[in-house]
Amino acid sequence: MSTRQRKIIVSTAALGCFVFALFWAGLPASSPFVVAVGTRMGSEALVFALSRGEPLPASQLRLVEMVGATALARALENEVVDAAILSLDEVLQMGDGGQPVRIALLLEQSRGADVLLAKEGITRIEDLRGRRIGVELRSVGHYLLHKALKSVEMDLGDVQLIPLTAREVPNALEDQVDALVVSEPDLRHVNLVKAIRLFDSSELEQPIVRVLAVREAVWAQHIEVIQKICARFFEVQPQMTSSDEEFMAFIARRTGLTPSDASGAIRRCGFLTREKMRQLAVGGRLETILASKRQEMIQAELLVGQREMLTPIEIDLWNHH
Amino acid sequence: MRFIHSLQFKLSLLVLVFGIALIGLGVVQQRQRDVERQVEVLRSDALGASARLAGISQHALRRDMPSMVDLALSYVAASRDLTLGVVTDQNNSILHVTDRQWVGQTLESSPLNFATLPSRESRSTMSSALVETPAEILSIAPFLMGDDMRGRGVVVLGYDKRNILSKAARRAMEDAIRFAVFLVGACLLLWLALNSLVTERVSLVLRQTDQAAGKELVPEPLEGKDEFATMSRAFFNSMRVRQDLWESQQPLWKLVDGLKDVFWSVSLGPDRNWYVNPAYETVWGRSLENIKRDRFDWLRAISKADRKRAIECFKALREGRAVDDLRLKVTTSNGPKRVLCRSFPVQGAHGDVISVAGLVMDVTEVHTVNRRLAEVSEQERRRMGWDLHDDLCQRLVGTLFKCNSMVTALKRNELTLPERLEQIAEEITETTQLARGLARGLAPVLQGGGGLEAAVEHLAMYLRKSFQVRCETALDPRLPPLQPESATHLYRIAQELATNAVKHGKATHIEILLWREDDDLQLQIRSNGEPFSGLNANLDKGAGMGMHMVRQRLEILGAQLTFSSASAEDPWNLAVCEVPIDEVAYDENSIEAMSGAETA
Numbered sequence: 001m002s003t004r005q006r007k008i009i010v011s012t013a014a015l016g017c018f019v020f021a022l023f024w025a026g027l028p029a030s031s032p033f034v035v036a037v038g039t040r041m042g043s044e045a046l047v048f049a050l051s052r053g054e055p056l057p058a059s060q061l062r063l064v065e066m067v068g069a070t071a072l073a074r075a076l077e078n079e080v081v082d083a084a085i086l087s088l089d090e091v092l093q094m095g096d097g098g099q100p101v102r103i104a105l106l107l108e109q110s111r112g113a114d115v116l117l118a119k120e121g122i123t124r125i126e127d128l129r130g131r132r133i134g135v136e137l138r139s140v141g142h143y144l145l146h147k148a149l150k151s152v153e154m155d156l157g158d159v160q161l162i163p164l165t166a167r168e169v170p171n172a173l174e175d176q177v178d179a180l181v182v183s184e185p186d187l188r189h190v191n192l193v194k195a196i197r198l199f200d201s202s203e204l205e206q207p208i209v210r211v212l213a214v215r216e217a218v219w220a221q222h223i224e225v226i227q228k229i230c231a232r233f234f235e236v237q238p239q240m241t242s243s244d245e246e247f248m249a250f251i252a253r254r255t256g257l258t259p260s261d262a263s264g265a266i267r268r269c270g271f272l273t274r275e276k277m278r279q280l281a282v283g284g285r286l287e288t289i290l291a292s293k294r295q296e297m298i299q300a301e302l303l304v305g306q307r308e309m310l311t312p313i314e315i316d317l318w319n320h321h
Numbered sequence: 322m323r324f325i326h327s328l329q330f331k332l333s334l335l336v337l338v339f340g341i342a343l344i345g346l347g348v349v350q351q352r353q354r355d356v357e358r359q360v361e362v363l364r365s366d367a368l369g370a371s372a373r374l375a376g377i378s379q380h381a382l383r384r385d386m387p388s389m390v391d392l393a394l395s396y397v398a399a400s401r402d403l404t405l406g407v408v409t410d411q412n413n414s415i416l417h418v419t420d421r422q423w424v425g426q427t428l429e430s431s432p433l434n435f436a437t438l439p440s441r442e443s444r445s446t447m448s449s450a451l452v453e454t455p456a457e458i459l460s461i462a463p464f465l466m467g468d469d470m471r472g473r474g475v476v477v478l479g480y481d482k483r484n485i486l487s488k489a490a491r492r493a494m495e496d497a498i499r500f501a502v503f504l505v506g507a508c509l510l511l512w513l514a515l516n517s518l519v520t521e522r523v524s525l526v527l528r529q530t531d532q533a534a535g536k537e538l539v540p541e542p543l544e545g546k547d548e549f550a551t552m553s554r555a556f557f558n559s560m561r562v563r564q565d566l567w568e569s570q571q572p573l574w575k576l577v578d579g580l581k582d583v584f585w586s587v588s589l590g591p592d593r594n595w596y597v598n599p600a601y602e603t604v605w606g607r608s609l610e611n612i613k614r615d616r617f618d619w620l621r622a623i624s625k626a627d628r629k630r631a632i633e634c635f636k637a638l639r640e641g642r643a644v645d646d647l648r649l650k651v652t653t654s655n656g657p658k659r660v661l662c663r664s665f666p667v668q669g670a671h672g673d674v675i676s677v678a679g680l681v682m683d684v685t686e687v688h689t690v691n692r693r694l695a696e697v698s699e700q701e702r703r704r705m706g707w708d709l710h711d712d713l714c715q716r717l718v719g720t721l722f723k724c725n726s727m728v729t730a731l732k733r734n735e736l737t738l739p740e741r742l743e744q745i746a747e748e749i750t751e752t753t754q755l756a757r758g759l760a761r762g763l764a765p766v767l768q769g770g771g772g773l774e775a776a777v778e779h780l781a782m783y784l785r786k787s788f789q790v791r792c793e794t795a796l797d798p799r800l801p802p803l804q805p806e807s808a809t810h811l812y813r814i815a816q817e818l819a820t821n822a823v824k825h826g827k828a829t830h831i832e833i834l835l836w837r838e839d840d841d842l843q844l845q846i847r848s849n850g851e852p853f854s855g856l857n858a859n860l861d862k863g864a865g866m867g868m869h870m871v872r873q874r875l876e877i878l879g880a881q882l883t884f885s886s887a888s889a890e891d892p893w894n895l896a897v898c899e900v901p902i903d904e905v906a907y908d909e910n911s912i913e914a915m916s917g918a919e920t921a
Contacts, residue, residue, distance in 0.1 A: 003521075007513060007516070010509050010512060010513055011509075011510075011513060013506070013509055014506040014507075014509035014510045014513070015506070016506070017502045017503060017505050017506025017509065018503065018506045020499075020502050021499045021500070021502045021503035021506065024495075024498075024499060024502075026491075026492075026495040027491050027494060027495050027498075029488075029491065030487075031401070032401075034401065036399075047422075051422070058404070058481070062401070063420070064395070064398045064399055064419075065395060065398060065419055065420060065421060066395035066396075066398065066399075067388060067391045067392045067395050068392065068395075071392070071395055071396075075399060080399045081399070165388070250422075253421075253422060253424070253425070254421040254422055254424070255421075256424070
C-alpha cells in the first residue's frame with residue numbers, strides 16, 4: 001500500500017470518527033412503554049389483564065391512570081405517554097391533530113355504556129334545543145351528543161355545551177346542566193333517580209369502540225411489549241366475557257361500584273374477543289366505521305379533515321397467539 | 322524499523338491511552354455530577370409535586386370535590402419516575418392513589434409502607450419531609466382535612482431513582498463513546514501529522530545520509546525551521562565540506578588510479594586505513610581482494626631473499642627514518658618481475674609520523690634492456706675483438722712476416738724484391754679496407770666520410786650484397802647539416818627497419834628515402850614484404866632489441882614512427898619516421914653548421 005493510499009485511508013477514518021462523534025444519536029434508550037389508562041371499562045379490562053400472572057417489569061411497562069378522556073388524549077398528543085385507551089373518534093382526532101397512532105387492540109364495543117341523560121322534565125332530544133348540555137369536549141361524549149342531535153335533525157349549535165365530566169360533578173344534572181353525557185362506570189355515580197336516558201351508544205349505526213392506541217413513533221421500539229400486552233389480554237378474555245367473579249371483584253374495587261352496579265356496567269360494555277376483532281378488521285368493517293365517522297366528524301366540525309386518515313390496524317398482533 | 326517501534330506509533334498510542342484514561346475519569350465524574358443534579362431536580366420536583374398535591378387535596382376535599390384530587394394525581398402520575406402516589410387520611414387509609422387497586426387499603430399494606438413512620442412525623446409537625454434511600458425518594462406533605470379542618474392527611478409520592486441512574490449511566494456511556502471515537506479520530510490525525518512532520522522528514526535525512534555515504538551528490542537540505550531542518554542543514558554543510566574535499570581530491574585520485582606504477586599508503590593511526598591503487602594488480606600480479614582479506618598478502622610475492630629487506634624498510638619508515646630506493650624481486654603468475662620501491666613517511670601536524678606511503682615501479686623491462694644492452698655490447702666487443710684478432714691482426718702479422726722476409730731478401734740481394742713489395746702493398750690495402758669497415762661499423766656516419774648519404778648508400782650496398790635484394794636510396798639534396806649523433810640515430814633507425822624488412826619481412830625490394838618537408842625530416846622505408854606493424858619487438862628473442870633501440874633513438878630525436886600496410890592504391894609497406902628538424906639539424910648560424918657545411 002503506498003504512502004498516499006495509507007494517508008487517504010487514515011484521513012477518511014479520522015473524518016469518519018469525527019462525523020460519528022458529532023452526529024451519533026446515542027445509545028438506544030430503554031424506556032418503559034407508558035400506557036395511559038382511564039376510568040372506562042375498556043381500561044379496567046386492560047388493567048385487569050395486566051394484573052394477572054407475573055407482572056411485566058417496570059422497566060418494560062408503566063401504567064398511568066388518568067381521569068377523563070381528554071386527559072388521556074392530551075397525554076398521548078403531548079407524548080407524555082406512549083399509548084392510551086381511546087375511542088375510535090378520539091383516534092381520528094389524534095390523526096387529524098398530527099399525531100398518528102396505530103390500533104393495537106380493540107377492547108370494548110359500547111352497547112349503551114355511553115349515554116345522554118336529561119334531567120327530569122326533558123323527555124325528547126328536541127327539548128334540548130337551547131338547553132345546557134354538560135359534555136367532555138373533544139371526547140367520545142362530544143361525538144355521541146352530535147349523533148344524538150343529528151338523529152332529530154339538530155346540531156351542536158342548537159344547544160349550549162358546558163364542558164364538564166360527570167366524575168367531577170356527579171350532581172350536575174340537579175342544578176347545573178339540563179343534560180349530561182356520561183359513560184360507564186361514571187354513569188353509576190350519577191344520581192339516576194330522576195334522570196332520563198334520551199340516547200345511548202346502542203343506537204349508533206357506527207358503534208363506539210374503545211381501542212389501545214399506540215403512537216406511531218414508538219411502535220417499533222416497543223413492539224415486544226405490545227405483543228405481551230395483547231397476549232395477556234387474550235388470556236383473560238374468557239374471564240371478562242363470562243363476568244368471572246375475580247374480574248367482577250377487581251372492577252368493583254377499582255371503580256368503587258357495588259358488585260351489582262359493576263355487573264350492570266360490564267353488560268353494557270361489549271368486550272371484544274379475538275375472533276370478533278378479526279371479523280371487524282379483516283372484513284373491512286373497521287375501516288368502514290372509521291371512514292364513516294371521519295366524514296361525520298368533519299361535517300360536524302369535530303375534525304378539520306386536512307390530513308389523510310393514518311390509522312393502521314395491526315391485525316397481525318391478533319394472529320400472534 | 323517495525324511500525325510498532327516507530328515514534329509515530331508510540332506517540333499516537335500514548336496520546337490515545339492517556340486520552341482514554343482522561344475520558345474515563347471525566348465521564349465518571351460527569352456521571353456522578355449528572356446523577357447528583359438529576360436527583361436534586363427529582364427531589365425538588367417531588368417536594369413541589371407533593372406540596373402542590375397537598376394543597377389541592379386540602380382544597381378539593383374540603384369542597385367535596387374528590388375528582389379534582391384524582392385529576393391532579395393523574396397529572397402527577399405522568400411523571401416517568403413516579404412509582405406510586407397516595408393521598409391518605411389521618412388513619413393512613415388511602416383515599417386517592419395513582420393505582421386505583423390500592424384505594425381503601427392502608428399505607429402500611431401498599432408498596433409505600435416504609436413511609437408510614439415518616440408520614441406520622443410529618444403529620445405531627447405539619448411539615449413536609451423528604452425520605453431518601455439508594456433507590457427511591459419519598460416526598461411527604463401533610464394537609465388539613467375534615468369539616469373542622471382538624472384532620473391531618475398526608476400526600477406521599479414515591480419516586481424511583483433507578484431511572485435517573487440508568488439514564489445517567491447511559492449518558493455517561495454515550496459521552497465516553499463519543500469522546501473516545503473523537504479521540505481516535507484525533508489520534509489518527511496526530512498519526513498523520515507525525516508521519517508528515519517526523520517520519521517522512523527523518524526518512525529524508527536518512528536518505529541524505531545514504532546518498533552521502535554512496536558519494537552521490539549531496540542532496541539539498543530539508544526546508545523549514547524545525548529541528549529536522551536544522552539537523553539536515555548541519556549535516557548538509559558537513560557533507561558539502563566533505564564533498565568539496567572529495568571533489569578536490571578527485572583529480573589526484575584519478576591520477577593515482579591511472580598510474581602505471583603502484584601507489585600505496587598506510588595510516589599508522591588506530592583506524593589503520595590503507596590504500597593501494599589498481600596498478601597493484603598489474604605490477605604485483607595479485608588481486609586487490611586478497612590484500613583486503615590479508616594486509617600482508619603483498620609480502621608473500623616478494624622473493625625470500627628480498628623479504629627481510631622489505632620488512633626492515635617498512636620498520637624504518639614507521640620510525641620516521643628516510644629510506645633509500647629498494648629494488649625487489651617479485652614472483653607473479655606471469656613470471657618474476659623487478660620492482661623499484663620508493664617510500665617515505667608522512668608526518669602529521671605535530672611532527673609525528675601518521676602514515677607511510679610510496680611508489681612501486683615495474684623496472685623489469687628496464688632491467689632486461691640493460692642486461693641485453695650489456696650482453697649486446699659484450700657480444701659486439703667480442704666480435705670486434707675476434708675480427709681484430711682473427712683478421713686484422715693476422716693480416717698485420719702476415720704483412721710483418723713479409724716485411725721481415727724482405728729484410729732478409731735485401732740482405733741477400735735477391736731479385737724478387739719488387740714482387741714482394743707489391744704483395745705487401747696489396748695486403749696493407751686489404752688490411753686498411755678491413756680496418757675501415759670495422760671503423761664504419763662502429764661509426765657509420767662520419768663527418769669526413771660523406772655523412773648520412775654515404776652511410777645510407779653503404780647500407781644499401783650491404784643489403785644488396787648480403788641478401789640479394791634490390792635496394793635503392795634517395796636523399797634530398799636540400800637536407801640541412803645534421804648533428805653527427807642525430808645523423809647516426811637516423812642511420813641506425815633506417816638500418817634496423819630495412820634489415821628487419823629483409824630478414825624478417827621477406828622483402829625483395831627496399832627503398833630508403835629521406836627528404837625535408839617543412840619543419841620535419843621524413844625518413845621513409847618502403848618494403849614489398851610483410852607489413853612493418855607485424856614485426857613486433859620481442860626482447861626475449863633478441864630481434865626485439867633492435868626495435869627497442871629504435872624506440873630509444875626515436876625518443877632521443879623526438880621523432881614519431883608510423884607504419885602503414887600495402888593496399889590497392891599503394892603497394893608499398895611503409896615505415897615513416899618524422900623528425901623535427903630542430904632536434905637533428907645544426908642551427909644554421911652556428912659554427913658547427915658552418916664547419917659541417919664546409920666538410921660536406
